[in-house]
Amino acid sequence: MSYQYNGGLVYxxxxxxxxxxxxxxxxxxxxxxxxxxxxxxxxxxxxxxxAKTRTEERLVWQDPR
Structure with missing residues (x-):
């Protein structure tokens, strides 16, 4: 997952x-x-x-198994 956290993009x-x-x-x-x-x-x-401050959740990759 990717998020915005503390002013930046994180994974x-x-x-x-x-x-x-x-x-x-x-x-x-x-x-x-x-x-x-x-x-x-x-x-x-x-x-x-x-967990409380992250925003803009996006799925980047998911293991299909």
């Missing part, structure tokens, strides 16, 4: 299963944070407002 990558972190990337491909997932489900704590 949000989900994971398949089980206590793994999701990843949020800048439009340049830099890892910004892990907004959720992990043992607590709250990510790494580096972007705790992502």
């Amino acid at each position: 949000y990558e989900t994971v398949g299963c089980c206590d793994q972190y999701t990843t949020l990337y800048s439009s340049a491909g830099k890892v910004l944070c892990h907004p959720d997932g992990g043992l607590t489900g709250r990510g790494d704590g580096q972007c705790p407002d992502f």
